[in-house]
Amino acid sequence: MKDLEQLRARLPALRDVTYLNTGTLGVMAEPVLERYVEALQRVERFGHARWDEVRATAEAARQRLAELVGACPEELAFTGNSTDGLALILASLRWSPGDRVLTSDQEHPALLLPLSAVSRRHEVTVHQFTVGSTPEETIVSFAERLEEVRPRLVAFSHVSCETGVRLPVERLVSMAHQHGALVLLDVAQSVGQCRVDLRGLGVDFAAGNGHKWLHGPKGTGFLFVRRDMLDLLEPPLVGDGAVEPAFERTADWLEGWRFRSDAQRFEFGTRNPAPWIGLTAAIDYLEAIGWDTIERHQCVLVRWLHERISAIPGVRWYSTLDPTCGSGMVTLGLSGWDGETLSRVLWERFQIIQRRVLVPNGIRVSCAYFTSFEDLEKLASALEQLAVGSAGVRE
Ligand SMILES: Cc1ncc(COP(=O)(O)O)c(C=O)c1O
Incomplete structure (x- = not known):
């Protein structure tokens, strides 16, 4: 999205964490x-x-x-x-x-x-x-x-x-x-x-x-x-x-x-x-960013994430990719991990904020107007490490 860097600079939370939980709480832009x-x-x-x-x-x-x-x-x-x-x-x-x-x-x-x-x-x-x-x-x-x-x-x-x-x-x-x-x-x-x-x-x-x-x-x-x-x-x-x-x-x-x-x-x-x-x-x-721009950005991010993580062993994708019935929020699981533990480890080890989901068992990722490919890359590489490391936590 155009001006993404500028939009992100107005969100202090993004300096410290990877923020993928707008579905629970949004973060307010400084202006x-x-x-x-x-x-x-x-x-x-x-x-x-x-x-x-x-x-x-x-x-x-x-x-x-x-x-x-x-x-x-x-x-x-x-x-x-x-x-x-x-x-x-x-x-x-x-x-x-x-x-x-x-x-x-x-x-x-x-x-x-x-x-x-x-x-x-x-x-x-x-x-x-x-x-x-x-x-x-x-x-x-x-x-x-x-x-x-x-x-x-x-x-x-x-x-x-x-x-x-x-x-x-x-x-x-x-x-x-x-x-x-x-x-x-x-x-x-x-x-x-x-x-x-x-x-x-x-x-x-x-x-x-x-x-x-x-x-x-x-x-x-x-x-x-x-x-x-x-x-x-x-x-x-x-x-x-x-x-x-x-x-x-x-x-x-x-x-x-x-x-x-x-x-x-x-x-x-x-x-x-x-x-x-x-x-x-x-x-x-x-509205100044534009509703169409926001929706399109979310849709592109979701597709990118799906493509990026589908090759990771054990990743399960539970959401639709159809833009007419999907949204910027998707749920995924990792084999060997229950959602609660996966969510906690992503936060504690990688400072990635998302939310656990009970049914289906996994985590929910929110792609908002300010989300970047780098944010999603951080999530993907964390999942890669956890898939290889396999915590042995059974679902
Ligand atoms: C579908 C749905 N309904 C209601 C709520 C509760 O919303 P609020 O925090 O505005 O009370 C949530 C919060 O996550 C939700 O996801």
Whole structure:
């Protein structure tokens, strides 16, 4: 990629480590950090003296985020992360005993745990479809399970955190809707690394974050509720800011309150606006590099890595190379090594940051806009040494 050296120079972490774990946490570029810190200084130094001005700037982030994900600002609520958003949506649906949910076999605990809580609390059953190695395989499994389960809600990730595969969301959503099911999409791993058009995809609800592929402030996330679905959700918590404002303290105002008509019914109390200004700066920064450039760069890196390591004895590649259903995140294993140990040794001996995966057993490698061939060469040569040295750790 053009200007890669310059982009990398703005990321101090890269001086000490090989950073291949954007799928867990992004690293913020210095110019973004400067804008974020400047916002934080305004908030903390001036308090209420400049509160309205800072709040208005932060509010612009809602518009910016809405444009990025193909939504209207009224359809977005700010949250702390994707986990917040997923849990809030699941806790807000009015469940009935016997309701069924269909999810995939490659989901993050951020979705599985609130689903399990819904199941415990409301006698809802949770069923799975299988994510295949091609979109067609996934569609076949989904169609079969949809027919059998007849779910009220279908909930799955846009990009799998286990293998980096990108699901054929548009097709799955259309099938789910034909069967009368609602759709909740987890976009934690897609926003910032591939295009996300929530309106185009047709989903009813979604949740994502700013701290992974957008490389924005930690503690930024959002939930999306399609405009016509808002009244289907009854937030489990209510507080000042989440309801239509009461301009008079009439005797019965506490009986008569109503939730706001937009997604901000999920926000209440005093919140720090600075991270949202930081997130706007992060989006501006990536947009200046260009989404097409970023996607192309990730795709080239993934192919290069595959080619480079396929000759290493014992390497197993678990992800797709098809750019239409892959991403910048891939999972690989090394024979004789369990993922946990391999991940730890790559960090401790080689200062390569990646993440272990339990199923399939291996490590996940994130190729981001700043990743270089040299980073991947370091990984490949570490794997070569470990393959030859064989630690004798059995899977
Ligand atoms: C698919 C998926 N969903 C949800 C999460 C949780 O995201 P957050 O850290 O924003 O709560 C992750 C984090 O790794 C993830 O990979």
